[in-house]
Amino acid sequence: MNYNLNDLQAKAPRSSTWSSLKKLLELISHEKRNLWLALTAILITSGINLCGPLIIGETIDKYIFVAHKNYQGVLVNCGILFCLYLVSFASSYVQTLVMGGVGQRMLFTLRNAIFNKLQILPVGFFNQNKAGDLISRVNNDTDKLNQFFSQQLMQFIGSIATMTGAGIFLLSVNIKLGSATLIPAVLILLFTSITSAWVKTKNAKNLKSVGGMSAEIQESLNNFRVIIAFNRRDYFRKRFDEANRENYKTAIAAGVANNSYVPVYALLSSFAQIIVFAYGIYLFSKGEIGIGLVTVSFVSYANNFYNPLRQLAALWTGFQTAMAGWDRIAHILALNTDLLSLPETAPEDNAPLLEFRNVYFGYTDDKEILHNINFKLEQGKTYALVGPTGGGKTTTASLIARLYDPRKGAVLLNGADIRSFDPVEGTRKIGFILQEPFLFTGTVRENILYGNELYVSHTNEQLEQVIREANLGTLLASFENGLDTKVTSGGDSISLGQKQLVAFMRAVLRKPELLILDEATANIDTITEKLLGDILNKLPETTTRVIIAHRLNTIENADEIFFVNSGEVTRAGSLDDAMRMLLKGKRTS
Ligand SMILES: Nc1ncnc2c1ncn2[C@@H]1O[C@H](COP(=O)(O)OP(=O)(O)OP(=O)(O)O)[C@@H](O)[C@H]1O
Ligand SMILES: [Mg+2]
Incomplete structure (x- = not known):
């Protein structure tokens, strides 16, 4: 879909002054x-x-x-x-x-x-x-x-x-x-x-x-x-x-x-x-x-x-x-958003939590990034997406979080097209920790509660209690002034790793059914990384996790590994398989 305004304007028939005025x-x-x-x-x-x-x-x-x-x-x-x-x-x-x-x-x-x-x-x-x-x-x-x-x-x-x-x-x-x-x-x-x-x-x-x-x-x-x-x-x-x-x-x-x-x-x-x-x-x-x-x-x-x-x-x-x-x-x-809403459909009983069915996608009309992708994610399991840089991992995750819609095919949540969900419900079910976390100017507290109505009226003490219960207490400790630590000019005042921690807390506190972590530990020291691993393990059993990582040690515990390269998503039987695929990909490219 072409959204480039300058381009659209150049192509549009010249409107007469009077029709513009009308x-x-x-x-x-x-x-x-x-x-x-x-x-x-x-x-x-x-x-x-x-x-x-x-x-x-x-x-x-x-x-x-x-x-x-x-x-x-x-x-x-x-x-x-x-x-x-x-x-x-x-x-x-x-x-x-x-x-x-x-x-x-x-x-x-x-x-x-x-x-x-x-x-x-x-x-x-x-x-x-x-x-x-x-x-x-x-x-x-x-x-x-x-x-x-x-x-x-x-x-x-x-x-x-x-x-x-x-x-x-x-x-x-x-x-x-x-x-x-x-x-x-x-x-x-x-x-x-x-x-x-x-x-x-x-x-x-x-x-x-x-x-x-x-x-x-x-x-x-x-x-x-x-x-x-x-x-x-x-x-x-x-x-x-x-x-x-x-x-x-x-x-x-x-x-x-x-x-x-x-x-x-x-x-x-x-x-x-x-x-x-x-x-x-x-x-x-x-x-x-x-x-x-x-x-x-x-x-x-x-x-x-x-x-x-x-x-x-x-x-x-x-x-x-x-x-x-x-x-x-x-x-x-005049732009139409192409994120369509489909009529609501009843979820299927035995459907997997999430399914990609014949999905094709490209950011621009002239280049296709994902070609006919099919895979299923079951509730409560941990999945890993691995693959070379530029292979399409973030793109796949973005489609799960419905930042974009597929060009062809469908992404199904509980057996129903993700487009038939109310956007509010969709975002509640899916938590996404972006590869490039973005924080708003304000405090750590405001950033953690962003898009989360549940704890808005909590005092700092009450919120700290909730954070401790979610096993996130040790993460908060890395901020000098705790919840009141200031975040200025879009997050420049705290380190990238700290930003990822805030993004992590923000996502986990929303108790999503599906949690996607895109390189969420790339800028974090190994001890904290291990801590995050423990927190992930302690999430409710029903939570499905999708972990995107370059460091293979972070995905050791994954139930299933998908290898994403050149717009194809293939199942790798084991970590070793994934390693072999990565090496093979490197050699052929
Ligand atoms: N916003 C965008 N607009 C146009 N093309 C994009 C955009 N984002 C990614 N791409 C293209 O899509 C392809 C896949 O990118 P993607 O970000 O999904 O890769 P990745 O597997 O997440 O890589 P990395 O490991 O570096 O994070 C790349 O070829 C990239 O050029
Ligand atoms: Mg990426």
Whole structure:
């Protein structure tokens, strides 16, 4: 299954701006009332602002350029204008308040939606996407949308409303002069519709490179110790430099694309002014229109039409950037998790605890790692998986723990497809100590109780008692401050062996039916290792154990040994058999 977002995005058919916008509006459909309120407010503001020039123009022609000058009429009209402007102030205030909230709530909803999606996506997704790029999508791309919604959308609608109103006034005051004034606008419309897709593509490339740079930073921060130990600072500097340079180039290209509208719009608006001036005076000389209407109303309406249009040029690019960001987010939200849930089936009575039935699996579509695997694990027995590095042991264990699902075939737990179990129940039955244990920042106690509701309300003394009863007491003793030992920055403050001990305690305390240990003792001294062996032996008799180990002495007590190599799992009769298979594998490879 392909989960690579950049790849999926490149292959997806280019969505039109409007279909993107429609999908986005569906996501904030619960904000309908606020959007209508803001829209009404903006229409009132624009409407009032448009009435101004007409009232002034009419006042000049009616009360000033007539034989009997009527200053009282002028004053009355000024009073009307004053009241109208007060209303316009109030409505624009309402609009700002409402839309600021909508933008922030949308940012909140979107970030939540993405984060929740990330929680349910399969492990394969995280293998194929860099964390830095995902963070950039959650932070940067959603913020682009927020900026547009909280700051620009209403300006955008306001500009369109003012423009439309001004257009209607222009045409209704004098259709000839009005239509002439609007000719440059048609050219602007044409130019915009031709260049929009190009601008959106440039912005999408820029956002992608921001994601790439963020991924680069994240990788070098994660691995700074390796970088320093191998003196590879230059290499990472070079790689970062490349990512930064790429970002710089795409940012410039996006900037050029975004700003290309401004001069074109400015030029064409100036043409409109010339048309009003020349053609308006001509019509006045023919007596077809009053001078007040030409010099005040028409000039104002032409401004009211072309100024918002110029603003629209800037807003349009903000809109295109927001839509490019939205596309990147929408790709995450649209992903289907391929960890299917099958209908619940009743477990079979005599079924083995776990069975692999004709299982095929690969991390990516182009490479198969496991080929037609069949084996059974009986309750209460101890199994060992041995085999050369890269042979597929961790992969097999990951399928048992359902970190991934098979491409073909099935993994059965108590005779029922593992996919038919509720994930909570599945994880309760199976405990997995990973080859690379991961601890969260916090204390040893928090890490031991991670995902274990049972002892959350226990005091430290009570929990220590439980730990002692599970024969884990001696392990806890290796931590200076016991349960309160601090674990900082993802477990860096304690040793790898100690991490494995925490992971061991975490898994055992959950009392799983099946416990998988992937190289769980690789970083532990021989005495502690023996201790772990004893603890394993003392687990309830019904617990099935799967031990993956390179050191063969750790699996001496296994009831059955499986040899895993080149994606095949074969039964080895005895430890000696396993040794022979390993040696043979080494010789042939
Ligand atoms: N996350 C992954 N994405 C892609 N391929 C992977 C991934 N993890 C493992 N592989 C590939 O799967 C194969 C089996 O790897 P696996 O980790 O199962 O081996 P292993 O037997 O556990 O090795 P080791 O003894 O080193 O732990 C390897 O060829 C490896 O390249
Ligand atoms: Mg492994």
